[in-house]
Amino acid sequence: GENVEQHPSTLSVxxxxxxxxxxxYSDSASNYFPWYKQELGKRPQLIIDIRSNVGExxxxxxxxxxxxxxxxxxxxxxxxQPEDSAVYFCAATPPGYSTLTFGKGTxxxxxx
Amino acid sequence: xxxxxxxxxxxxxxxxTSVKIECRxxxxxxxxxxxxxxxxKKSLMLMATSNEGSKATYEQGVEKDKFLINHASLTLSxxxxxxxxxxxxxxxxxxxxxxxxSTDTQYFGPGTRLTVL
Numbered sequence: 001g002e003n004v005e006q007h008p009s010t011l012s013v014x015x016x017x018x019x020x021x022x023x024x025y026s027d028s029a030s031n032y033f034p035w036y037k038q039e040l041g042k043r044p045q046l047i048i049d050i051r052s053n054v055g056e057x058x059x060x061x062x063x064x065x066x067x068x069x070x071x072x073x074x075x076x077x078x079x080x081q082p083e084d085s086a087v088y089f090c091a092a093t094p095p096g097y098s099t100l101t102f103g104k105g106t107x108x109x110x111x112x
Numbered sequence: 113x114x115x116x117x118x119x120x121x122x123x124x125x126x127x128x129t130s131v132k133i134e135c136r137x138x139x140x141x142x143x144x145x146x147x148x149x150x151x152x153k154k155s156l157m158l159m160a161t162s163n164e165g166s167k168a169t170y171e172q173g174v175e176k177d178k179f180l181i182n183h184a185s186l187t188l189s190x191x192x193x194x195x196x197x198x199x200x201x202x203x204x205x206x207x208x209x210x211x212x213x214s215t216d217t218q219y220f221g222p223g224t225r226l227t228v229l
Contacts, residue, residue, distance in 0.1 A: 032216040034218075045220070089155060099146065100158070103155065105155050
C-alpha cells in the first residue's frame with residue numbers, strides 16, 4: 001500500500017518568514033495530494049490540494065509543488081502569521097481508491 | 113460549503129459500555145464515509161470505510177466486532193464502540209467525499225473525543 005513520509009515533525013518560524021513542509025510517497029500511481037491544517041482539538045481542514053497532472057498550485061500565501069519523478073510534494077507558506085500555527089498533514093490517494101494515506105504531521109509554530 | 117457533522121462531540125463512559133457516534137453529511141449525499149482514529153499528537157489512522165447499503169471495509173488490525181459501522185442512509189453513518197475499554201479512549205473523526213467537489217476531496221467532521229474510565 002501507499003506510504004507517506006512527512007518532514008519536519010516540528011517547525012518554528014518567526015512571523016513573516018516562509019515555511020516549507022515536505023512529503024514523499026511510495027506509490028507512483030498516486031494522483032491526488034491534499035494538505036490539511038488541524039488546530040488543537042478541531043477537525044482537519046483542507047487548505048490546498050494538487051493532482052498529478054499539475055506541477056504547482058497556489059492560493060494566496062499557500063502553494064503546493066509536486067515532483068512526480070521524485071515522488072515528493074511540498075507545502076509552502078509565505079508571510080507566515082501566528083494564526084498559521086497548527087499541525088499540517090499531507091496525504092496521498094492512489095487512483096481507483098478514495099482512501100487517504102496521511103503523513104505523520106508537522107507542528108508549525110509561528111512566533112510573533 | 114460542504115458540512116459534515118458528528119455527534120456527540122465529547123463522551124465519557126464506563127468501561128464495558130457501548131458508545132455510538134454519528135456522522136452526518138448535512139448538504140450532500142455520501143455513499144461512502146470514512147472513520148479515523150487519532151491519538152494525541154499523532155496522525156489520522158483510517159479505521160474503516162463505511163458504504164451505504166453494504167458492509168463496511170475495515171483496515172487491517174481493526175476489530176470489526178468491536179467497532180461496528182452502520183451506513184443506513186445516504187446522510188448518516190454510525191460507529192459503535194462496543195464494550196469500550198480505557199485503551200479505546202481516543203479522538204474519532206469521520207470524513208466524506210463531496211460529489212459536487214470531487215470524489216477524492218474529503219471533508220472532515222468535528223470529531224468525537226471518547227474517554228473510557
